[in-house]
Amino acid sequence: xxxxxxxRAIIESFNKDLLDALSVDVAIAGAxxxxxxxxxxxxxxxFKVAIFERQLRVGGGLPGGxxxxxxxxxxxxxxxxxxxxxxxxxxxKDDLYVADSLETISTMCSKxxxxxxxxxxLINVEDVVIRKDKITGLVLNWSAVSWSKLHVDPLAIKSKxxxxxxxxxxxxxxxxxxxxxxxxKTETGKIMGEKSMWVEVGEGQIVANTxxxxxxxxxxxxxxxxxxGSPRMGAIFGGMFISGRKAAxxxxxxxxxx
Ligand code: 48H
Numbered sequence: 416x417x418x419x420x421x422x423r424a425i426i427e428s429f430n431k432d433l434l435d436a437l438s439v440d441v442a443i444a445g446a447x448x449x450x451x452x453x454x455x456x457x458x459x460x461x462f463k464v465a466i467f468e469r470q471l472r473v474g475g476g477l478p479g480g481x482x483x484x485x486x487x488x489x490x491x492x493x494x495x496x497x498x499x500x501x502x503x504x505x506x507x508k509d510d511l512y513v514a515d516s517l518e519t520i521s522t523m524c525s526k527x528x529x530x531x532x533x534x535x536x537l538i539n540v541e542d543v544v545i546r547k548d549k550i551t552g553l554v555l556n557w558s559a560v561s562w563s564k565l566h567v568d569p570l571a572i573k574s575k576x577x578x579x580x581x582x583x584x585x586x587x588x589x590x591x592x593x594x595x596x597x598x599x600k601t602e603t604g605k606i607m608g609e610k611s612m613w614v615e616v617g618e619g620q621i622v623a624n625t626x627x628x629x630x631x632x633x634x635x636x637x638x639x640x641x642x643x644g645s646p647r648m649g650a651i652f653g654g655m656f657i658s659g660r661k662a663a664x665x666x667x668x669x670x671x672x673x
Contacts, residue, residue: 432533436465441666442553442574443467444540444587447475448520448652449636450580451527452496452659457666458530465572466532466580469539469558474520475582476637481650485516490618493653496660500526519652541569543577543590543632548598550577550591550631575631575673576666580659582637583609583647591629599628599642607644609637617648625658627665635662 441457443450446468454464472478480486489497491510502522504512528534539561544552556569579587588599588606597604617640624639634642635658648654 433535436533436535436572438573439463439465440575440670441465441578442572442576443578443580444553445475445580445582445636445638446470446473446524446534446536447580447582447636448477448523448655449582449638449659449662450475450578451523451532452656453578453580453635453662453666454532454534455523455527455530456660456663458527458532460663460667462667462670464532465574466534467538467540467553467555468534468536469561471537473524473534473536477520477652477655478516480516486513486650487516487519488513488651489653489656490651493656496656540581540586541590542594543587544571544573545595548630550629553577553587576669577632578662578666579628579632579634579638579642580636580662583641585634585638585641587632588628588634588638588642591632595629600626601628601643606642609641610644610646612649613646614648614651617646618651618654620645621648621654621658622661625661625665627669631669633662633665633669635659 440462441464443466446466454466457464489512497504500522502519504514507513537558538555539558540553541556542554543550552573554569554571560567601607624643625635628634636655
């Protein structure tokens with residue numbers, strides 16, 4: 416055993432994946448539940464997908480369950496996705512099921528990676544690449560650079576489609592609104608803003624809200640409701656999963672259109 420060999424193994428292996436991710440079919444910002452599910456269904460259909468996650472860990476708001484009780488609730492419509500991932504669910508009442516949030520996120524992450532998705536954590540999406548009126552990639556920097564506010568220029572990757580799966584923050588859409596102007600496909604062209612909790616409406620509207628909001632840019636999960644002005648829904652996650660799966664279909668349409 417040799418320290419330098421260990422270092423070389425890590426650097427070479429990581430660099431190979433990062434170099435390969437410079438040009439992908441789909442670049443996803445955020446490795447929360449909606450981003451993971453979207454990536455999984457795209458990779459399952461043969462697309463080359465990379466996710467960039469600014470935190471150390473994946474999962475976004477899912478592992479924390481509801482108010483740190485590490486359980487999530489899902490509804491009947493999302494049962495098929497839980498079955499696809501082979502995650503245990505327990506019927507609670509009517510069409511509602513309970514799952515362990517740690518089993519859910521670890522299984523989703525594992526199966527998404529095994530499907531061929533590359534997840535790069537500790538990397539912050541700080542801008543988009545634009546060609547005429549179309550998003551064609553992401554601008555990336557180490558999270559440590561942005562957290563410590565260092566003046567270090569970023570690097571960029573190219574993709575056929577970009578997915579904003581950054582949750583409540585709607586980070587990619589915010590960048591587009593700020594830098595390109597009010598041209599998002601919403602009522603005002605701007606981010607409409609997330610509304611207060613109303614589970615039925617929030618879960619009801621999330622699928623319709625999952626769409627291409629600017630050429631080459633799809634919004635999914637909590638970001639979809641925040642951009643399109645729908646309510647939050649608390650610790651029920653079925654809508655996030657179904658939105659991720661729909662985002663994969665929308666992305667497929669964008670790539671086919673080319
Ligand atoms: C790289 C970034 C950046 C960036 C953010 O918040 P998430 O879990 O998002 P969803 O939509 O998959 O799930 C939402 C759900 O967790 C939730 O919050 C619910 C259901 N709330 C209801 C309620 O009432 O509150 O994950 C987003 C991920 C996170 O891991 C972020 O760290 C990451 O995106 N992220 N990654 N570059 N600029 N911004």
